[in-house]
Amino acid sequence: MNILEIIDDFKKECACGKQHETAVKDVLIESGAVCRVGDILCKNNFSNNILLVADENTLKASNGIIESLGGFNVEYKIYEDLRVATMKEVDEIEKLIANKDVSVLSVGTGSLNDVCRLASATQNKKLCIFATAPSMDGFASYSAPIVNRGFKFSYPAKSPDVIIADTKILANAPKELKSAGFGDMIAKYVGLVDWQISALLTGEYYCEKIAKLTRDAVDELIKMADKVCLNDEYVAGKIFEALLKTGIGISFAQNSRPASGSEHVIAHLIECVELRDGIIPNFHGDDVGVCTLEMLKYYNFLAENEYIDTQNENVNWNDVYSFYNEMADEVRKLNFPENVIDDVDKDELKNKWGEIRKIIHSVPSYSECEAAMKKAGCKITVEDIGKDQKLFDDCVKYSPYMRKRLTLLRLRDMIKY
Numbered sequence: 001m002n003i004l005e006i007i008d009d010f011k012k013e014c015a016c017g018k019q020h021e022t023a024v025k026d027v028l029i030e031s032g033a034v035c036r037v038g039d040i041l042c043k044n045n046f047s048n049n050i051l052l053v054a055d056e057n058t059l060k061a062s063n064g065i066i067e068s069l070g071g072f073n074v075e076y077k078i079y080e081d082l083r084v085a086t087m088k089e090v091d092e093i094e095k096l097i098a099n100k101d102v103s104v105l106s107v108g109t110g111s112l113n114d115v116c117r118l119a120s121a122t123q124n125k126k127l128c129i130f131a132t133a134p135s136m137d138g139f140a141s142y143s144a145p146i147v148n149r150g151f152k153f154s155y156p157a158k159s160p161d162v163i164i165a166d167t168k169i170l171a172n173a174p175k176e177l178k179s180a181g182f183g184d185m186i187a188k189y190v191g192l193v194d195w196q197i198s199a200l201l202t203g204e205y206y207c208e209k210i211a212k213l214t215r216d217a218v219d220e221l222i223k224m225a226d227k228v229c230l231n232d233e234y235v236a237g238k239i240f241e242a243l244l245k246t247g248i249g250i251s252f253a254q255n256s257r258p259a260s261g262s263e264h265v266i267a268h269l270i271e272c273v274e275l276r277d278g279i280i281p282n283f284h285g286d287d288v289g290v291c292t293l294e295m296l297k298y299y300n301f302l303a304e305n306e307y308i309d310t311q312n313e314n315v316n317w318n319d320v321y322s323f324y325n326e327m328a329d330e331v332r333k334l335n336f337p338e339n340v341i342d343d344v345d346k347d348e349l350k351n352k353w354g355e356i357r358k359i360i361h362s363v364p365s366y367s368e369c370e371a372a373m374k375k376a377g378c379k380i381t382v383e384d385i386g387k388d389q390k391l392f393d394d395c396v397k398y399s400p401y402m403r404k405r406l407t408l409l410r411l412r413d414m415i416k417y
């Protein structure tokens with residue numbers, strides 16, 4: 001099934017009881033798609049006035065896109081190299097589209113798309129994303145991570161109406177970006193484990209069909225690990241498709257469970273600390289990939305225990321708040337008066353350990369994933385991603401408190417072996 005067929009298929013009644021929808025209406029992934037951008041916008045009733053947002057790298061990579069827009073009035077907002085999405089760029093784009101009949105065409109990945117997704121949402125404009133690299137899973141996302149006054153917040157934004165990718169351009173993307181995309185996909189194994197464990201222990205909503213969409217996408221990709229770094233249109237298209245499927249899975253589930261677990265939270269915390277310290281973060285998938293391996297190693301280690309003993313969670317909150325420092329208030333609100341552990345019964349955790357071990361073993365192991373990531377040219381160690389080991393360990397330790405979301409990592413304090 002291609003993506004549009006999947007979107008259609010999910011409109012049918014689902015065993016989970018939910019009606020699954022996404023705002024994405026049209027998707028085109030093919031060789032030479034760059035020449036068809038104008039036609040696709042026309043077909044989807046975009047305005048004749050287009051604001052094209054890109055940076056110098058992504059515009060250069062999209063050779064032919066300007067020509068394809070021949071029938072449109074195009075205004076350009078070209079950044080030099082947009083690595084961090086901040087409110088400044090969102091404001092700039094909002095001003096360019098406010099009170100006008102105009103649609104937005106975002107040419108790029110990550111931060112460029114994030115600022116466009118938020119600005120198009122606040123100004124209620126149509127949005128098309130033309131993806132230039134298969135580097136992360138946020139293309140279809142309906143929230144945008146934006147830095148505001150030094151902090152990164154996730155804002156409700158807009159899923160693009162249309163997503164276009166040219167496999168020739170994706171294949172030509174720097175191999176670091178493709179490897180990062182692969183790392184972001186391997187993370188789904190941890191995400192799926194965390195989601196199932198939470199459903200088992202707390203009754204949290206879980207949809208087998210959405211989980212399978214993610215699972216099949218990553219399983220298919222892991223088989224192609226040794227081809228990720230090649231300039232191969234088929235493989236680059238597959239990485240992109242896999243990232244898109246999990247992104248659309250997020251819309252279907254109306255939360256990011258199908259795509260992210262404890263590893264994404266750790267990577268997010270590292271990014272927050274780096275932004276605070278004025279450091280430009282790595283590619284999302286690089287940090288996420290290394291955090292994924294760290295979590296798989298830990299989860300595999302836990303699963304070696306056939307039986308466990310359990311106790312109530314015992315957190316030294318002063319310690320947690322002192323680590324979070326200026327973010328401590330936010331973290332407090334996420335844990336008091338109630339938190340994700342309230343719904344976990346320690347006896348149930350002990351009794352269901354056999355099932356939890358099965359869930360952990362249902363995904364490829366740490367060593368299998370590490371081997372695949374090496375083949376795919378991914379960063380593997382904490383040193384590879386240029387982090388201080390102490391900072392990394394602290395982020396692993398404290399990250400579970402920054403989300404209202406149960407993960408196996410958060411249960412660490414309750415497990416005795």
Ligand SMILES: [Zn+2]
Pocket residue numbers: 014015016017018020207208209210
């Ligand atoms: Zn469902």
Ligand SMILES: [Zn+2]
Pocket residue numbers: 136137138184260264284288
């Ligand atoms: Zn991700």
